[in-house]
Amino acid sequence: MYHSWARSFSPRPVHHRLGLVCLGVGLQHGALPPVGPRTPDHHTAVVISAGSGWLRTPDGRTRPVTAPCLLWLLPGTPHHYGAARGAGWDEAYVDFTGPAADAYTELGCIDPDRPLVPLTDTTAARAAVTRIARAARPGNPLLEVETSAAVHELLVALCRARADAPRAADPLLQALARDAFLPLSVAQHAARHGMTPAELRSAVRRGAGCSPKDYLLGIRIGRAKELLAATELPVAAVARRVGYTDPAYFSRLFTRRIGTPPVRFRARHGARVPSPEHPPVITPPTSA
Structure with a gap:
């Protein structure tokens, strides 16, 4: 039945x-x-x-x-x-x-x-x-x-x-996100966690659905977008803040990922969001 x-x-x-x-x-x-x-x-x-x-x-x-x-x-x-x-x-x-x-x-x-x-x-x-x-x-x-x-x-x-999916507080992904702006290669990141590059790639692929390089790049570019939109830092300074010593290389990566150069992105989105270093405080409404 x-x-x-x-x-x-x-x-x-x-x-x-x-x-x-x-x-x-x-x-x-x-x-x-x-x-x-x-x-x-x-x-x-x-x-x-x-x-x-x-x-x-x-x-x-x-x-x-x-x-x-x-x-x-x-x-x-x-x-x-x-x-x-x-x-x-x-x-x-x-x-x-x-x-x-x-x-x-x-x-x-x-x-x-x-x-x-x-x-x-x-x-x-x-x-x-x-x-x-x-x-x-x-x-x-x-x-x-x-x-x-x-x-x-x-x-x-x-x-x-999924039973094999990492939980929201996955310590490896959290640690990579914390260290994303350091000038480290994927091999150096792996060594910091006692892993081989292949083991790191497998773990990040399982947890984030991408390679460690793409995972770190996403975090860096996301932070760069925040800094470009909310501050007046020069593009070179933004590049350094997110881990790139070569502004031209940073600009190429940014353009490839976002589809527009950093300067043009700032012109379109600047001053539209609060500074990421000073997030807004949202006060819950009080009942009458």
Whole structure:
């Protein structure tokens, strides 16, 4: 015995320009029948909140599935899975597609090599699925926009809930952020933490979805934007503040990352934000 609810959507071409579009959503629980073998032409995130079952991967292996976990069903990749006999499992699924899926894959939020991902919790992911289900009400004029936003939210929630994901206070990432403005190479950063460069790359990729170089660059450029917008420091001084002794090299990096030179960025955004060294104090309103 099982219970199933599902809806399918047909977004127009303009909605695909949002980056991700939702093609369908479903909520099911109980002794569900097996799915597949089949090969989809889109992505599906299957969130298992309770129960157990099995997943047969393209290499012919059958792997046990135990909640909480995520099944990634990828376009062009055969899949075959099912709930265990008896009580079955509790599942929510979302079908989606769009060019932003490639970016989420590059950032590590979608891992093609891990069709089965253990999760620590499914609360946030189920909340995103519930938003999609609620958006499916009859006559909703913002259906495609709401469901697109919820798919982005779902991918972030699933990335945070991975059992191997570092917690918010990851000490390695915190230490790298603290030392980001020091004139250190990636190898020197690794040595400071008793790691090889390869170990550091693996840890940062797992935690931040990018290389250590990109992680440090993002922090440096972000600080540079704050200084350019909120102070009158010369570009050379800003470069030194964020760890670059060569202003020309800093300007090239900034332009490549932001799409505009530091001087032009300042002309567009200067004096629009408080100094990062003197953040504003927000006083809560007092009740009458």
